[in-house]
Amino acid sequence: MPTFIPITIYLNHKPIVVASIPEAAKALQQPWPFMDKPSRLEAIRMIEECLAGHCTQQAAFDAFKAAASEQGLLKRKPPSVGLRKFDGVAEDLL
Secondary structure (H helix, E strand, O other), rough: OOOOOOOEEEEEOOOEEEOOHHHHHHOOOOOOOOOOOOHHHHHHHHHHHEEEEEEOHHHHHHHHHHHHHHHHEEEEOOOHHHHHHHHHHHHHOO
């Protein structure tokens, strides 16, 4: 199975890196803040459909990301020092 750009979700204040469908399936088995939320249940269904070959891996991974985001589990990292410097240079050019 191909890997995706890794995302980090936080379950019980512990980071979990998810970059593939099997990792997403494993993360969905963990206790989430709202276990019965429709987006989480849809992500589980989409991952199962993907593993059965009935939907694309991208669609299943997107459903997982949407569920994690809706529950506040997907946190963005602050930009790196290098990226902040690049942003500063780009602003100076404009």
